[in-house]
Structures are given as C-alpha cells and as structure tokens.
Amino acid sequence: MSILYQDDDAFVVSHKKYIDSVYEEIGYQIHPDLFNIPVPYKLLQPKKQTDINATPCKSFEELCREVQFVEDTYKKLKDKSILNTFCSECEEQLxxxxxxxxxxxxxxKNWxxxxxxxxxxANIGKVTVKTIDENNYLFPEDSKFYSKDINEIHNHLDAKYDLIILDPPWWNKFIHRKRKATGDGYQMMYNNDIKSIPIENMLNENGIVVVWCTNSxxxxxxxxxxxxxxxxxxxxGKWFWLKVTSCGEPVCQFSVPPRKQPFEKIIFGFKKPPKEFPSKLIISIPSIIDSHKPPLVEILKPYLPEKPHCLELFARYLLPGWTSYGNEVLKLQHESIYVNKPQL
Structure with missing residues (x-):
C-alpha cells in the first residue's frame, strides 16, 4: 500500500513501497539508493526575475497563493508529526x-x-521477468506497452479509457540550451504539439485526464x-506533488515565484466534473532519476470505476492492468534499477 496517511488536505505516500509491492511475488525491489535523499538539494536560483515582470499581476498572485497553500498544508502535517510515518533518522549530510x-x-550502457x-x-498474466535483446525487464501483472512515438498514437490505440495520465516533455528554455550546448537532455514538445494528441477520441464518456504540468x-x-x-x-482542479527528503524536509526551499519550488502541479480535466474537487497535496520522497513520478493509482481510485481502463502517455514505466505508451516506456523496467531479494 503506497498511501501511508491521508486526510482532507493531503496524502503521504511511498513511491518505493508501492513499486516493491508490485514485484514482491518474484522477489524484486526497486533499488533503495534511488530514494536515499537525506538533505535538500543545493539549487542555483536565477539572478534576474524576468518572468515576474512578464507575468500578469493576477497570474503572479495565483502562483503566490499556490506556494502558500502547499507550504501551509505541509506545515500542518509537520506540526502533527504526520511525516514521521515514513521519515528515517538522517545521519548522512549529503x-x-x-x-x-x-x-x-x-x-x-545496457540501461x-x-x-x-x-x-x-503485453504481459497477460502474473508479474514476471522477460528477456528482450539480452536485457532483463520486469513486467507487472496484466500490463501492456507501446514503445512508439507519440505522433503515431492514432495508428496504435483505438480503445477508450476511463483515465489518461500524461507527463509531457514541456518546452523549457534551460533544457533547450542544455541540449544545444551538450547534446544532453530530453526531446521537448511545443504546446500545440501536445494539443494535437487526439485525447478526445480516447476518453470514455466519464473519462478523466490528469496532466503533470510545470509551474510555468x-x-x-x-x-x-x-x-x-x-x-x-x-x-x-489542481493538486500538488511536494517532494521531501527522507528527513521530511522539502527538497528545496519555498521561494517567491518564478523561482524553483519543491513541488510540481497535477492538473485535472473531467468529462463530467464532480461538484467538489478541492486542491490536495501529495507528499513523497522523490527518486533521484529525473521525471520519475510517483504512481497515482491508489490515490485516484475514488474517481474511477471498479475495474478502470487506464492509459499513461509519455510513460517510462509500467503499471499493473495499465496500458503504457512512450519512446522510453521500458526504461524504468530494466533490471539495473532493481535488486533481487532471494526467496526464503
């Protein structure tokens, strides 16, 4: 169970415990070093706040309200010692x-x-390990994947889904400069490219779209x-993923927008919106791997039918019972990021 605590304002979840539960039957666990984050990151903040000057006043005020909401909700949980449910004693300084x-x-090189x-x-059946091109990959129960370009999606998917989650590679100036200078970084998409994805043809009549969005x-x-x-x-509505260290501190300090924040936004679009959908906080220790988002499977159950048909786009890992689509869809299924615990 990945949900360690929940109330009207927040969820405290363990990404690692959820993944471990998926592969427990075959004796695998995700490598614990991925989540060994005892102290906040040291980040360089921009010297010039040009984004503030370019941002309309109302938008800037909304960003400030978001920061305040996340910080206030976090402090309430910390004051109640709720974060002790997963925090460890942090002896390391780095x-x-x-x-x-x-x-x-x-x-x-294998990874x-x-x-x-x-x-x-597809893996129709129980969780297993399969060899592809001399590399081992973990496959959760009843999972399906398409390692395809997003521009070809209309050629491969014709089903209807109750839930579609997307983590798009939003255009980012920093990543663009990084790619230009070093060749490193991921391939990004403009807003119109994301808009062109035919989600409207893929949703059931009560469908939900969930999008991981930057703070832009x-x-x-x-x-x-x-x-x-x-x-x-x-x-x-929008929820917020607050990333904390294994000592329960935000991975970086809260600051005045548009500076770096310790959280990311999760934006919801409903075919038939519920009467109430308040903002919530999801708190977890992040993986050290970029864009390795925590699964939202258990958190979203109250909004879905008993046996939902779910799809993740731009996926980098698989989930039990889900369809996953992306250029790097098996990247985080590779055995390199897991440890095999011998069966007793």
Missing amino acids: NTVALQFLKYLRSN IENLVKNAFG TQHFSCLTKEIFPKWQVTFT
Missing part, C-alpha cells in the same frame, strides 16, 4: 549515495543504450484554456 547510484546508471524501440508488447503560467494557461477544450474535458 545525497552522495543516490548521486553515486545515478552516476552508475548513466554509465551503464542507457539498449532501449526497446518501435515495439509493442504559460503552460498552465494553454493547458486549461486551449488544450483541455480541444480534448473535450473541463478544467476541474
């Missing part, structure tokens, strides 16, 4: 262990270079005012 493991992964490309597959006001505005209407869903 995130060295997690960073060393990430360095190992980036030097592991970096042997991505399964232009393929389709431009991305949020385009998503809610242009993309959601095209997808035929109504913007219903």
